[in-house]
Amino acid sequence: MSGSRRTSPSPAVRPIARHGRQRTPNAALSILKFLGIALSVVLVSTMTVTSIAAWDLSRQVKTVHLGNEQTIGKIPEISAIDGGVNLLLIGSDSRANSVYSYGEDPESELNDVNILLHISQDHTNAVAVSFPRDTYVEIPECEDGQGNTNGPVEESKINTALDYGGGSANGGLACAVKTVENLTGLVIPFAAEITFDGVIEMSNAVGGVPVCVAQDIEDDHTELYLPAGVHDLQGMDALKFLRTRYGVGDGSDITRISSQQVFLSSLVRKVKSASTLTDVTKLYGLAGAAVRNMTFSDSLKSVDTMVQIAKALAPIDLDKIVFVQYPTVESYDQSGLYPNSDAADALFSAIQADQPIALSAPDPENATGSVPAPGTETPAPTEAPSDTATDAPAEGDPSATPTPTDGGVAQMPSGVLGQSAAQETCSVGRSLDDQ
Template identity: 50%
Template structure:
């Protein structure tokens, strides 16, 4: 490509830096009032429960919620603290253009409603580990009978691509499908569209990503040189959407590229202590509630913040991003990917038993290990003083047994992914 052509094309991409126009002069009393209102909101949500103001501020912008098949009505809302017990939450990214900015295409012409991103987050019962499973959009799965929004049901299907489930009953159908595939109960779910991803990336202040080789994708207007980039707003969205610009140009390569972004996001949230700060989490929850479709069980700030706080003490090495085990195949004359049943069962059984997992496979087609990743020095244990053990005393009760550590499940090399402790870079495909 010639240099003038490259410059011309790059000028079309969306800048990661906001351009500010002329601002109206602000009345000093209005400015003070807005500042006090913002400060009051942070103070109110920093206690053990959310005040009426915080509820109003969230509720006025909240999107209509969705009822899941396994929701229990009347369950009490937790206080702002780490949620008790384990969590299974499904996050769906829709490619629908309905209600979105015209830059993403004509909503009348592009009428599809596909879940091109489907991710299940599992937090263990004791909050010692978290696993995020990405399901390839072209994964052939059985789809159960799903309720129609206007009444009635869609018929069950033995083998369809998982990204069609939004078309058969919306978010609730995607949840039912993943429950059938994994055997896990999923009480929380959220659906996000393009604008929602933009606002959420703005709420966290952008994410630093490493690019090993230049990314050049005309489809998403994503052009990134090798190096580290802070992505926010439209640039973050297009990075997460790019498929042709990374790895082998496939959806599987896009998944591993998304995991580069997500693992960096987790490191950033933990290093900035966002996950321990209810005030910061309030801002993210507000962005989520006004830009996402949430299940009824998730459509309140307490629950959202409580789930986020459950991640605060999990070591980076125990936050694992995996691609659902798959292999290329066909079903009904269509090409796609088929589940690898044995490694998939190993993965899901480990989650059900709350056993920690370790990866032996590579990071996937869209990413590579960062050669400049910081190397953590192994801690040197101090030498213990040599002392003689006291003679046993029959009158002293025996010490309680030390709880056993769950056995670590080593997944086969066919399972690709990374941990949040792995520093990785996107692998460009120009």
Template identity: 50%
Template sequence: MSDELRPRSIRSKKLSTIARHGRLRRSNPFVTVAKVLAASLAVLLVSGASVAAIATYDVAASVQDGVPLANEAESAEFEIDAIPGGVNLLVVGSDSRKGQDASFGPVDSTGDLNDVTMLLHISEDHTNASVISFPRDMYVPIPECPDPAGGTFDSMDSQKINTTLTYGGLACTVLTVEKLTGLSIPYAAEVQFSGVMAMSTAVGGVPVCVAEDIEDEYTNTYLPAGMHTLEGLEALQFLRTRHGVGDGSDLTRISNQQVFLSSLVRTVKSASTLSDPIKVYSLAKAVTANMNLSTSLNDVSTLASIAVALKDIDLSKVVFAQVPTGLVEGGVIPSQPDFDDLFAAVAADDSLQLAAAPTAEDPTAEDPAAAPDPSAETDPAATPAPDPAATPPAAVLSDSVKGQTAGDVTCSAGRSLEDQ
């Protein structure tokens, strides 16, 4: 990666921000349909449905050897039906340079850390889903983990969660999150830099909204306020940037990733993607060729059946959330009882509802006059009351749980070099 800085001499006008996301003026209708995934997650699953649709030998042949987990589900037979019951799937993003482009640095320049750790949960009745992020600097207990080379690693009382991949591989990260949340996680996937780049390129780029200029010399990311369609290296660096967003912390980086992922979800589910055989094929190939999957997930039929389970979930019922944490020296720890309450709601299959969800801003809507007039009178009889029996239980989370739904079109809150 080049160290040369190319700050922009003319900076765009600063725009107001909301919560941890930025807010940009409304312009024209944006795409509003989607499915779940995440810098790996969203694409991993939705493209699975595409795999089922095309089921080519080339895609199936690109599936790599799986990683055995301590608690695995059996692979599904090949079919296009939704997987029965609920799903817990852990996706980790590794910072390893092994097998990556030389521009990311020498192979031994970093360890193999899970700098991104996200849990996808699909409810048993397939009416809601959540993608929950764990900060990389969160101190957690690590249980005994199998050593990939043989034997067992001892448990540890308190280590940062992003060391688990180095400690005992993907299986150890899964065991740690299971112990932390009380959930059984039978599926897992690890994605590296090349995988994120390939998936963003496969969909033809991901549109993101930037409320204030993003300037980050560490990832060489310079984006002026406005709309940008990111793919390849640009998309990866947008997800990696920390110094260029919010307050420069890993917590605001997670918020920035949610902006990207919610847009990725809409892009993948849009007609322009699913009706394009080349994009469908490219997505399927990007997933199977660029991810290290658990053996339970390591075939196209399982990927497809999980994707189909997500297919009809409304965007408002797909929630991206960051676990609640409190600051300690050198990192963060789970904030109780809010942390346990969050995962109790997940275990109960409740539809998660954020207490302080960001205002959904449509950055392509140009006519503010087209918005409903809040002062206008409405006829109560014109809107039938919802049927409680048809509405799944909802759990209103503490306002310490930050996030957004896949239907919220939000903007990244940028940070300039002069503010760093």
């Protein structure tokens, strides 16, 4: 792949933020979605999984006893990373070196999952933004790792950035980062990519995730059939749930993301529970799955850096961890989505200012893939950080905490959809008769 690419002019866009059904080619049905698993790799780190990962790596080092080694003193404690964090997680549809079978190889490599994790400077709140794969964006000029340059491209779907960068084996991850930086205006110094096998391994390692289903899920495409109720999903069943599109909501990729957040929020709650935190076997398994199934940017090659990010996330309450979808509008011909500029500006202005965000109640006319779980109440809007600043930490003090920012809660417009990790929700199933 070399030279520059240009796409045809964009189709007309409706000036409303309505999320209708997406008519995606059948080939896309084989693409496995793992929003919850991908993000959980980072969120699970809040429970010192990355520390276990460091132990896992150290166990793999071959050593020879010299007989003259000196005893090393206690290893210094690693402090939380200084300041905020922007980290992009992508999931590729590549089947390369996979242990499992995922159906017909699409003979392409797309970054179908793109999740931007932002941790505030004061480590009091975090936002994870999921970008729908069919969103049309500008792809900046990218090197493909083979001496060629691709782009810039005025308009292409965001999930083509990995391909423009030469795929996973070359500069694909870097191109995805440049694309999201260009779209959001943020600087993203950390990035990671997860494989298909990581979906199964991560869900197995955590011992399953309890998922609530409000109505029956019936999907012939993924062969997932779940009656209403609570199901403990792991392995291939978890994979099918994260993949299903036509079996939830209105059958669109937008409602699939909403349904996946049901899985994600439940996963985070389970990982933060005492039973998981005290189970070394589960922690070790999660860390091993992450190490085996992820590719990291050079900025994350040090396990110490991962531990520092983990410590930044560790104290954040569940209601201050918010998952949102990048706001979009649909094209007239339903070939894809375009940024909802006003809503996106509000979202990223808050992120730039490190403000915690409060989500508006969803518009009942815009179908979502989830509803509140029976007997639960929506948590109160996120409260602003304390206006009282802490004393400046002593230089070099590893236990010092950052000074809280002085910003109020940013109320999001209705075009920003999502939920917090504290909210218990159920996936809205869809029967075969409605498809």
